[in-house]
Structures are given as C-alpha cells and as structure tokens.
Amino acid sequence: MKIDFKTIPLKEFLNYKTMYYDKIDFSIVRNSFEILKQKIKLPYIIHIVGTNGKGSTGRFLAKYLSAMNKNVLHYSSPHIKDFNERIWINNFDVNDNDLNTAHKFLQEILDIALLEKLTYFEYTTLLAFYLSSNRDYLILEAGLGGEFDATNVAINDLSLITTIDLDHQSFLGHSIKEIALTKMRSCDKVMILGSQVHDEVYLCAKTIEDEKNIKLFTLDDFKIDISTLDKFFPKYLLKNISLVIATLKYLNIEVDIKKFETMKLNGRCEKYKKNITLDVGHNPLAARGILEEFKGKKINLIYNSFEDKDYKEVLKILKPIIKKLYILPLEDKRVVKEATLINVCENLNIISGLFKNEILKNEEYLVFGSFLVVENFLKIENRVDEDIK
Numbered sequence: 149m150k151i152d153f154k155t156i157p158l159k160e161f162l163n164y165k166t167m168y169y170d171k172i173d174f175s176i177v178r179n180s181f182e183i184l185k186q187k188i189k190l191p192y193i194i195h196i197v198g199t200n201g202k203g204s205t206g207r208f209l210a211k212y213l214s215a216m217n218k219n220v221l222h223y224s225s226p227h228i229k230d231f232n233e234r235i236w237i238n239n240f241d242v243n244d245n246d247l248n249t250a251h252k253f254l255q256e257i258l259d260i261a262l263l264e265k266l267t268y269f270e271y272t273t274l275l276a277f278y279l280s281s282n283r284d285y286l287i288l289e290a291g292l293g294g295e296f297d298a299t300n301v302a303i304n305d306l307s308l309i310t311t312i313d314l315d316h317q318s319f320l321g322h323s324i325k326e327i328a329l330t331k332m333r334s335c336d337k338v339m340i341l342g343s344q345v346h347d348e349v350y351l352c353a354k355t356i357e358d359e360k361n362i363k364l365f366t367l368d369d370f371k372i373d374i375s376t377l378d379k380f381f382p383k384y385l386l387k388n389i390s391l392v393i394a395t396l397k398y399l400n401i402e403v404d405i406k407k408f409e410t411m412k413l414n415g416r417c418e419k420y421k422k423n424i425t426l427d428v429g430h431n432p433l434a435a436r437g438i439l440e441e442f443k444g445k446k447i448n449l450i451y452n453s454f455e456d457k458d459y460k461e462v463l464k465i466l467k468p469i470i471k472k473l474y475i476l477p478l479e480d481k482r483v484v485k486e487a488t489l490i491n492v493c494e495n496l497n498i499i500s501g502l503f504k505n506e507i508l509k510n511e512e513y514l515v516f517g518s519f520l521v522v523e524n525f526l527k528i529e530n531r532v533d534e535d536i537k
Contacts, residue, residue, distance in 0.1 A: 153263035158251040162231070165268035174296045177270040180254075180262045181301040184274055187257060188281035191221075193302055194395070196287065197294040197331045198310025198342070200433045204416045205310055205342070205388040206287045207236070209395055211411050214238045216401060219283040223276035223299070225269065225291055226519045228415050228428070229526065235276050242279060250278040273298040294334030306398070307335035308391055310342050312349045313433040314458070328352035333360070340365045340398060342391035345433065370394040373405075380409050382417045384437030415522050417441060423512050426525070430518040432458055435465040438516060446471040450503055450515045450525060455484045457518075460492050466516075467496055474503035476521055 151164055194209070196202045203224045210222035220238060227233035235242040254274055255263065266274070269291050280286035288299040312328050324346045332339065332353060339362055341353050350366070357364040372393050374386055381389065389408055396403050412418070415428040417438070427438060430453065449470050453459035463473070473493055475486060486502075493500035505528055507513060515525045 151264075154255050154260060158248055159231075161251065162268055162271070165266070165271060167268045173265075176262060176265045177267075177273065177298045178301050180258055180266060180270070180274055181277065183257055183262075184254070184277060185302070187253075188278060190277070190302060191219075191280055191283045191286045192306075193304040194285060194287045194306045194308060195290065195299060195304035195334060196308045196310065197290040197297075197334055198308075199313045199327070200429070200431065200437075201310035201342070201384070201388045201391075202289045203428075204385055204413050205308060205391050206289045207413055208389055208392045208408065208411060209308075210236060210285075210287050211239070212392065212396065212407055213285055213401070215407055218285055220285045220287065221276065221280040221283055222287040222289075223273065223280075224289040225272070228519055228523050231272075233414075234272055235279060237279065237283075246279060247275065250275045253278055267298075270298040273301075277302065290331070290334065294331035297334065300334045303336045304334070305337055306395070307332075307337075307339045308342065308395060309335075309339060309349075309353070310388065310391065311344055311433060313345060313431065324348045325352055329355065332356040335360060335362055338363045338365070338398070340391065340394050341367070342394075343367065343387040365394070365398065367391065367394050370397045372397075374408075376405055377408055382437065382441040384434075384440070385413075385416060415519070420515075423509065424507065424515065425513070426515045426522050428519045428522050429516055430454070430457055430462075430521075432461045432465055435462045435516075438514070439465055439469060442469045442514065445469055445512070448511055448513045449473045450476050450513055450521075451517045452476045452478050452521050453484050453489070453517050454480075454482045454520075456482070457484075459484055459489065462517075463492060463496055463498060467498060470498055471511075473498050473500040475500060476503045476515075476517075476525060478520060478524055480520060 153161060196206050206222050206224055210220045213220045222236040225234050232241040290297045290299050294300060309332060312331060325348055328349045329352050333356060335356060353364055367390055372390050374389055377386060393403055415426050418426045420426045429438060447469055451473055452475055475489055490500055515522055
C-alpha cells in the first residue's frame, strides 16, 4: 500500500521512518532545511556535540536560560517515556497541538520525495527548527556525530564540546582523533571545549581552530567555582555544569550558582526511588562516572546493551560495585544476545540472572545501559505499581 506522507498524522508518519542509518545521505535533510529556513526566523543557535554529557549539558543550560526569562527550545534525543520529551520549551515538553502544527507545516512545504526519504531523527530535527522560530535560543544536541549530523544543517553561533571518547566507531572513526575531528568539524564560529579525558582532543580542537578559522575557548578561559554544588550532583554532572557556566559567561549572562541546586534531570543518576537509581549511560566513559559515584558500595545492576556497544568493557569497569547483574529483557534486534551477556558475566565472575520484575526494599539497584533500558524498566515499574493499586 502506498503511504501518503503528505496527509498522515505525525505519530503514524514517524512509525514509517527509519530510526537508524545504514548509510548517511546528508543531502536529504540539508535540502529540506534549505526550504524550511526561508519560512522561519532562527534564534541564536547553541550546538552541543561530544560522546557523553550532551543531554545534561543542554538541559542544565536550557533550564538556566529559561530561569533568566529567556525564550528557549532544547532539542535532545532519544526520549525515555514520550516522544514530546525531545523538544523542551521553557520548562515543558512540547504539547501535541504544537507538534501537529509543525508537522502539517512541513508536509505543506516539502515535496513528497523529501518527506519519504527523511529519517526519524532528521524529521524530528526539522520539527524542532520550526518550533524554535522567533525564540531567543535554540539548543541543539547532536545525534550520532557532528559534521554530517542533521542538527548541523544550520550555521551554529556557538558550539559546546562535551567529553569525547570512543563510541559509534562504524560511523565516526576508530580512533579518538578521527572521532574528535568528525564531531568538531560541525563548529562554525566559536567553540567552548568542556572537560576531556584524552589530551588528544585538545590537540584536535586546535587543529579545527586553525582549519576553520574559529575562536576556541577552554574551561580555563573562564573563572568557574562550583564547589558549593558538590553535595547536589555526582562528579560527572558537575563537569557538565562547568561547561554550562563557561557558556553563560561567554554569553555575558549573570551566573547565580544557587539556581542549579534545585535542577533535576531525568535519567542522569536520578534517584527514582529510595533504593533505585536510573542512569542512561551506555558506554565505558559513563561507566567510569558511575563507578566513582558508587565507590565502596555493592549494588544490583539492572542492565542490557546494544550489540555494537563495548558492554564487555562497561561490565569490567563496573565489576567492583556489582553485587548481582540482572539482565533486563528487551525486544530489539540491536540488543546483544542474552547468552553472550551471561557468558561475559561468567568470565568476569559476576553473578547474573534475568530480571523478573522483583525489587527488594532492602537492596539497592542501579538501572543502567541506555535510554531503551531505562524506558523499558519504567514501563515494568508502572505496570507493577498499577497492579498494586
């Protein structure tokens, strides 16, 4: 049956869209954006690229700017519960009416060939661009990469570089240098380099500064003191807040550290219940941050991983704090085989088993291993809570 992409509603439209690239064709989203940008007025664009910390850096920044009465849209991905989470406008997830308005607008201005070929992420990025029109700031979180990411179709006014490490090697490169250069070539005017674990990233940033004739700043260029926030956030989030503060200083916006104290982020070392912590980290870099946060403790790890992630290294890093690993069943062809994960645990002498929806009140749990893991855990928890009621 032929799908009429010019008329179907947004939810159905997205159901037909591919979520993952086999091969990147940047021309489709670029050509679509060239049409859209003639119809809207883009705000000041802050583009965030890196391996870890993009979402939390963007949300901290968006929350602060909104608290300073700025009109802000923060675009991030993926989502935990609802699609609307991807587009955050002034402290609220976008509502369905505004999403549908944006969708209908795109259906009207884009020809059928573009509507058919745009991927899920590319189309939602265009929705965010439309909804950002006439605002003060648009904060864009890159998806897979930087240079050929859908979020990079617009010229960005400021680029923020969070921590860079090995990830998505099949698309970005097989070395820190290759990945860093791919990500940072998305920068257009000014770049602020956040905290890094590889010295090579700093060298790459200098290369990009010369190659593209842009202005490079590091955290050392700004006077930053966040010591009063130590008791409110884990260390890895404090690094992201430092990048946010550097950004605010660059933008000449007054910094009030106390405003950060009450900011809470979903899925980032989030205390979901007294004995359950949620974290959407999914790679070795994130695992090292979690290890530091739970140092000296033993926790039950509720976990699963995509096959293309370095789950062996993740578990090797987390082993000192794991009491038992519970594999959360996931229905997704990209997920590592259950038997493979059990075998890895056996080789690391980690006790493992399947998660059977049982949470003991006197045990501590960490749900870790991507948005999909946290999303599915919460669905199970919600069903259990409903059954109790």
